Amino acid sequence: MSADSRIERRFAALKAEGRGAFVAFVTAGDPDPETALELLKGLPAAGADLIELGMPFSDPMAEGPPIQASSLRALKAGMTLTKTLETVRAFRQGEADTPIILMGYYNPIYSYGVERFVADAREAGVDGLIMVDLPPEEDQELCEPALDAGLHWIRLATPTTDDQRLPVVLNKTSGFVYYVSIMGITGTKAVPIDHVREAVARLRRHTELPIAVGFGIRTPEDAAAIAQTADAAVVGSSIVNAIKAELDADGKAKPGLVAKVLAFVESLADGVRGNRAA
Amino acid sequence: METLNTYRAGPDEDGHFGIFGGRFVAETLMPLILDVERAYDAARRDPSFQSEYDYYAKHYVGRPSPLYFAERLTEELRKGAAADKGAKIYFKRDELNHTGSHKANNVLGQILLARRMGKTRIIAETGAGQHGVATATFCALFDLPCVVYMGTTDIERQAPNVFRMKLLGAEVRSVTSGTGTLKDAMNDALRDWVANVENTFYIIGTAAGPHPYPAMVRDFQSIIGREVREQLAEAEGRLPDAVVACIGGGSNAIGLFHPFLDDTAVRIVGVEAAGHGIPTGEHAASLTGGRPGVLHGNRTFLLQNDDGQIFDAHSISAGLDYPGIGPEHSWLHEIGRAEYVSATDAEALAAFQLCSRIEGIIPALEPAHALAHVQKLAPQMGRDEILVMNMCGRGDKDVFTVANALGVELSGS
Incomplete structure (x- = not known):
């Protein structure tokens, strides 16, 4: 692993601190590019240890209604993959340490051009990729070019990934593993804590990589419980819902949106920080 | 494929027709997609599967x-x-x-496969309602619960088929995401499948989707x-x-x-x-x-x-x-x-x-x-x-x- 990996440095530091990480998800450009950038810039100070930044897509097939809606808001506000990379570049001007992982679907990247994308993403300050619709069977598409360009490739493991398949999923995974806590889409079911405990224990038998858990983590209490078991807790839909709650009737950001959403993010981060990792 | 001097050999084992096809799905679905592929491979080599298909094709579909x-x-x-x-x-x-419509040819094949795999719940997407009606029909015949995803726009312009599906005992779920047409119905069917992967078989209505669907639907x-x-x-x-x-x-x-x-x-x-x-x-x-x-x-x-x-x-x-x-x-x-x-x-x-x-x-x-x-x-x-x-x-x-x-x-x- 490369010495200049923000993700590895961050997990090592948190391990030394003895706590799990808090990963905040927002969609790039939601509700509009300017507000979203301001929000993004405020996330580290609000306590986000890592940032998962959604690349808007018209047909996000693994997302529930909250993130679908946030993706469409961003697209409606003129967001594109080019602008997402510009957002990361602007974020990096004031923030050198907090890792940014882009999450999304393959088509916008395929349309942009894979080689050009991995080079531009690396240059903009992206640290890793989470691609929902690229299983190991399609590694030659983007996984291999991304790893070659020095990006981390964070794979999703799910309740349906059995012991036989787990090595296939973990092969070429780098940075950390993202465990999807439920069978289903984002923002629908509550995280089943007991199941997650078993699943994380199972994953640890197969990998040394840090394990993040996401899907269904909504409250500071959920986040705290997950960060005790796993190495990181990812919260997405409830942050996105906090954004939605601060939109006016025309879907425009109300004054004070950024402060209110960051206050919610802070409460999630406090939940994680108040608890020591096992 | 061309080296075999035939256009009919595709797809390759990873589901590719040239650069097209493949398996671009979420990890949650991947093990199931591989299961469907294995089950279909076994079924099409099994003469009893073919004769069951032929029986219903002749006596029920009217072929x-x-x-x-x-x-x-x-x-x-x-x-x-x-x-x-x-x-x-x-x-x-x-x-x-x-x-x-021709949709019955495909639904018959897939529902027989779903039964072989022990799946107890069927989902489908529909645009015109033809595939939804065919799926609801075979679910009635084989006594399987059926959920059909259909865009709100299509529900409006294909009202007779919506009523038909309900008569046949299917639940028609209205899809409001996007513009409420076929692509959005397919998104929501995939979302349902991810959440119910253990007991549910997704009968895709067209020769698209992840491998093995394009080849399987084509074969039927x-x-x-x-x-x-x-x-x-x-x-x-x-x-x-x-x-x-x-x-x-x-x-x-x-x-x-x-x-x-x-x-x-x-x-x-x-x-x-x-x-x-x-x-x-x-x-x-x-x-x-x-x-x-x-x-x-x-x-x-x-x-x-x-x-x-x-x-x-x-x-x-x-x-x-x-x-x-x-x-x-x-x-x-x-x-x-x-x-x-x-x-x-x-x-x-x-x-x-x-x-x-x-x-x-x-x-x-x-x-x-x-x-x-x-x-x-x-x-x-x-x-x-x-x-x-x-x-x-x-x-x-x-x-x-x-x-x-x-x-x-x-x-x-």
């Missing part, structure tokens, strides 16, 4: 469907043609299948083309000169085309929906107006903007209103084995009326697109040439839409 010489249409199109022109036109009558639909070969051999003692079918996702078309792919003298023509016209941007012609991309589990031609965001398709026909196309068609287009053209809403409406009036067959709006192209193609072909068009669905479901388009008010509509 083989007739191959009908459309004599009056042939004469009509000869009127405007040169003296030696005007091909002999045959209709493959798949609209006579139980449930009113190929009964169309195989019957045409046999029936035409009996009627005319030879192969057709051209085969024509409409294309949304392309399942009826690939079913007609596939058995003829290696007969390179047979001209293969797919007709996409041009909606208000390709230049207006309001159409559903993925090959004519799109470019390769990845959606719904496969790489194929898609209607999309410069940023790779998927456009909503437009067609008067809900069944063709899809921004993608099955990956095998994308490949056949790219290598040039099949040609793909388009017909507008207006052309399809005219063909719909012509066929009703002079053949006494009210076609669905989907094959009315194929028919619109037949009206152009047949007069250019020789009198001794034979054209076979797949009449893949009947038009009962469309009478309200057509009346509306023609400005006729039907009471109770």
Whole structure:
């Protein structure tokens, strides 16, 4: 692993601190590019240890209604993959340490051009990729070019990934593993804590990589419980819902949106920080 | 594939037709997709699976469907043609299948597979409602709970089929995401599947989606083309000169085309929906107006903007209103084995009326697109040439839409 990996440095530091990480998800450009950038810039100070930044897509097939809606808001506000990379570049001007992982679907990247994308993403300050619709069977598409360009490739493991398949999923995974806590889409079911405990224990038998858990983590209490078991807790839909709650009737950001959403993010981060990792 | 000197060997073991196809799905679904592939591989080698399929195809669906010489249409199109022109036109009558379209061929195969796999719940997406009705029908027959995802726009314009599905005991879930058409229904069906992967089988209605669906649906639909070969051999003692079918996702078309792919003298023509016209941007012609991309589990031609965001398709026909196309068609287009053209809403409406009036067959709006192209193609072909068009669905479901388009008010509509 490369010495200049923000993700590895961050997990090592948190391990030394003895706590799990808090990963905040927002969609790039939601509700509009300017507000979203301001929000993004405020996330580290609000306590986000890592940032998962959604690349808007018209047909996000693994997302529930909250993130679908946030993706469409961003697209409606003129967001594109080019602008997402510009957002990361602007974020990096004031923030050198907090890792940014882009999450999304393959088509916008395929349309942009894979080689050009991995080079531009690396240059903009992206640290890793989470691609929902690229299983190991399609590694030659983007996984291999991304790893070659020095990006981390964070794979999703799910309740349906059995012991036989787990090595296939973990092969070429780098940075950390993202465990999807439920069978289903984002923002629908509550995280089943007991199941997650078993699943994380199972994953640890197969990998040394840090394990993040996401899907269904909504409250500071959920986040705290997950960060005790796993190495990181990812919260997405409830942050996105906090954004939605601060939109006016025309879907425009109300004054004070950024402060209110960051206050919610802070409460999630406090939940994680108040608890020591096992 | 070409090295084997056949166009019929695809896909490769990873589900690729050239660069098209593949398995672009979330990890949650991947183990199940691999299960479906293994189960289908075993089933198609199992004579008992085939004989079960044949039994229901014959006694329940009503196969083989007739191959009908459309004599009056042939004469009509000869009127405007040169003296030696005007091909002999045959209709493959798949609209006579139980449930009113070719969709039964595929649903039958997939539901038998679902039963073999021990799945206890069926989901499907539908546009025009033809695939939804076929799925609801077989779920009634085999006593399986059935959920059909359908866009709100389509629910409105295909009301008779919605009621039919409910009569058959299916639950129709209204899809409001996007513009509420077929692509959005497919997104929501995939979302359902991810959440219920353990007991649920997703019966995809067209020859698209992740491998093995495009190949599996094609195999089940190929009964169309195989019957045409046999029936035409009996009627005319030879192969057709051209085969024509409409294309949304392309399942009826690939079913007609596939058995003829290696007969390179047979001209293969797919007709996409041009909606208000390709230049207006309001159409559903993925090959004519799109470019390769990845959606719904496969790489194929898609209607999309410069940023790779998927456009909503437009067609008067809900069944063709899809921004993608099955990956095998994308490949056949790219290598040039099949040609793909388009017909507008207006052309399809005219063909719909012509066929009703002079053949006494009210076609669905989907094959009315194929028919619109037949009206152009047949007069250019020789009198001794034979054209076979797949009449893949009947038009009962469309009478309200057509009346509306023609400005006729039907009471109770």
